Amino acid sequence: MPRPAVYSSSASRRPGRAGAPAQQSSQPIGGEAPAAAPPPPAVPAAPAQRWQAHPRAAWALVLLLAALLVASLLHQGPPVPRLSQKDIDDAVLRTLETTTLPSAVTRAVEAVAPSVVRVAGYGRAKKGKEEVERGIGTGVVIVNTGIILTNLHVVAGSDRITVTFHDGTETTASITGVQAENDLAVLQAHKIPDDLEAAPLRSTQDLRPGDQVAAVGFPFGIGPSASAGVVSGLEREFTSPEGKRQLSNLIQFDAAANPGNSGGPLITMDGEVVGIVTAILNPTSARTFIGIGFAVPIENAAAAVGMPPF
Incomplete structure (x- = not known):
């Protein structure tokens, strides 16, 4: 009797990923089972998948980068334009056209x-x-303690002398020195302003005819008034109309001076005193200026108060 055929049993199903069909394998009848296949290598997650996994960290990084960018822009500031020589020349020209500069006399x-x-x-x-x-005249402070130079003929014979300072302070003064040969008197003010300034003095050694000068004073009591001119000559002599006084080594100038200017400063364009206005030449009895005035050199005036020579 023929024997029935013998068949191998069907391969069992192995669990796999959800939805994936189980792999089948055939096994010879009566042989050993083959070794199991190794698992597939792990694949790292993509960057996008990592940021998706940590959304807060991603937003923190974005905000940090934005803050750094803003801080960098604020630190740099707006770009500074470069000035060309033409820009500088145009600015100087506009300043000169729109600004009135004071004169040398001023x-x-x-x-x-x-x-x-x-x-x-x-x-x-x-x-x-x-x-x-x-009498009314002018004086100039040469020491800030209130020592003032003026003309002797302004204060001679006075029972009381007053001086009025630039800030309006008025006080009495005493005569502390006289130099009659140069018509000079030294006054000491009894009261002085807190910020009293002494005038700068300058030697007449380099003074020349034609140099610009100005006279400052109170002509006819009006002032302070200023007039400008030039040095007309040096080492001049003058005799008063009454013949009572003869002065020598004088500075001749043509800046307007009138009664009341006596004792005031004759100054250079640097604002330095080179002389004390003392007389005007007028052959008439009008006692007004006709173009010639005289000043005592400051060296003589300084000697009147015992100041050292230049």
Whole structure:
């Protein structure tokens, strides 16, 4: 009787990934089972998958980068434009066209003005006992303790002397020195402003005819007033109309001067005092300026107060 055929049993199903069919393998009848296949290598997650896994870290990095960018822009600031030579020339030209610069005379007068004072002498009237003004002139502070130079003829014979400073302070003063040969008197103010300035003095050794000068004072009591001109000559002589006084080694100038200018400073364009205005030449009895004035050199004036020579 023929034997029935023998068949191998069907391969069993192995669990796999969900939805994937189980792999089948055939095994010979009566043989050994083959070794199991190794697992596939692990594949690293893509960058996008990592950021998706940590969304907070991604946003923190974005915000940090944005902050760094803003800080960098703020630190740099707007770009500074470079100036060309034409830009500089145009700016200078506009300044010159729109700004009025003071003249040399203006600068000189402003430099010495705080040191110029009004001087007045008072005495008793011939008839009566009331006090009257006997003379008005000018003075210049040469030491900031209140030492003032003026003309002797401004204060001679006065019972009382007053000086009015640049800031309006008025006080009495005493005569502390006289140099009659140069018509000079030295005054000491009894009260002085806190910020009193002394005028700068300059030697006349390099002074020349034609140099610009200015006279500052109180002509006819009006002022302070300024007038400008030039040095007309040096080492001049002058005799007063009454013949009572003869002066020598004078500076001749043509800046306008009138009664009341006496004792005021004659200054250079640097604002430095080179002389003390002392007289005007006028062959008439009008006692007004006709173009010739005289000043005592500052070396003589400084000697009147015992200051050392230049």
